[in-house]
Amino acid sequence: MLIRALQDAGVEYIFGYPGGAALHIYDAIFRQQKVEHILVRHEQAATHMADGYARSTGKPGVVLVTSGPGATNAITGIATAFMDSVPMVVISGQVAHELIGTDAFQETDMVGVSRPVVKHSFMVKDCAEIPEVVRKAFHIATTGRPGPVVIDVPKNTTDPDVTAPYVYPESVTMRSYNPAVKGNGRQIRKAANVMLNARRPIIYAGGGVILGDGSEQLTRIARKLDFPVTNTLMGLGCYPGNDDQFLGMLGMHGTYEANMAMHEADVIIAVGARFDDRVTNDPTKFCPGSTIIHIDVDPASISKIVSADIPIVGQVASVLEDLEAILDAELARAPGLPDREALSRWWAQIRSWRAEHGLNHELKPEPGKPILPQLAVQTLYRVTEGNAFVSSDVGQHQMFAAQYYRFHEPRRWINSGGLGTMGFGLPAAMGVQFAHPDATVACVTGEGSFMMNMQELSTCLQYGLPIKIINLNNQALGMVKQWQDMQYGGRHSQSTYSDSLPDFKTLVEAFGHVGIKVERAEDLEDAMREAFSEKLRRRTVFVDVWVDPHEHVYPMAIKGGSMRDMYLNKALTSLGDTAVLSEDA
Ligand SMILES: Cc1ncc(C[n+]2csc(CCOP(=O)(O)OP(=O)(O)O)c2C)c(N)n1
């Protein structure tokens, strides 16, 4: 019943790991061909693989784990998907009904344990309801603001001796669940009017634009109006990363020009973004003079942190289409809008910010000097011609990847933004590779994060996944160390371990893969070219890049400040008022 329902839901892959309570299900998997099960080495990795699959395709990822430790091992991955609104269905085995509540072997209250980190959960009561529960789970996971759904399946409900008629419902309705699709026409009209009269506008686009398939509409609107665009960490790729109108990422490690432009804007068009604390800095000091338009499918996200002047609840793609139609009509009627002169002054201001303190995308290797992690990411970008799917882990390397790999398309940048889960990168890249077998998939990781799920190298061998792992090895928990440098007087409490690191080259060779170690800046390009060469096209390759351990990620927001308050490098702090402010100044 369960596996057939997964087939009917169009599932290609189940990422999972077997155990007692799930054995009836595993037997059913054995006796069919349609759904392929991927055997992982740790349940956390199964959730991240399903997650990478989902983020890169838009289709829900599916996980199967046993009860007790199998289920609890999956929690971090479920929470990761929840924080980033990733559609996922997690099926957990459970002890039989008559054992529930008896502290039975491998009994954990999975519905209870997962409750705060799921969009919804089900406990199967009898086998007849399984197809409907599966149908509902996929519906909830993929509609509205997507998210993970748990189906807890007591062993007796999958007992092959118990039978029931199989009925897979064509559609499901739930009285209490009706996510919005279309935005309110009056609100959209108001937004269009404000946009057309903006003098210092900025589009602040987040992961919701990718999840809601609104990138094309957003790009068209931005180009039509000549508005600058900034992306959140989750939104990278929803607007072409090398476009002149793109200001880069905003927020804690956002670019100088994006953060300054946010602060000085008169109109902010927030789309599929949620004013996360990593973006706003102190919300009471957030962008004081701006009118905020906020488009989001989730009404609970609107005015939660920063209050919106024009809230619009609806699916991003649908709202943007309606907005574009109104803008087109208005532009035809009043071709003088928006005020091009004001806009060109605004652009001149932005360009001068960019020229002053923008990121340098043209770094060159300096022989004899330590390898800059930024250069390693730029080399990856060049060698893959900007066409790779790139996953990352969490830390400095993640921020360098976000800043220096420029994403031209949605669903190419795969990282744990909301929960910040170390150990995400490798399994997420594997999920991407399953979904896109012929694509170039790179994982930018740090040695700390990599060691959290490196057992999956064994899964890479089993399924022949040709992932290229770029390890920015700074011999430290770099991001922790950076905070200790900046806020704790340089006391590196528990953030370094250089004497006990493994030799990653031999480590990955033991797993049957190719290892390359790079210690000199002048060897970086060749090593990267080799990793992505035709010769190694079918191999899992690990490039261990020994980068400068003293490097920090900049810009960095100054805690408690506004968006224009940033550290720009080890010597230079920008406290907003040193910059030229408005066009009238
Ligand atoms: C599971 C988990 N534990 C702890 C943290 C806190 N944390 C954030 S970044 C970081 C250091 C990561 O080190 P590494 O992977 O080597 O990346 P680097 O910052 O050195 O590039 C830590 C410990 C986390 N994000 N996730």
Ligand SMILES: [Mg+2]
């Ligand atoms: Mg590190």
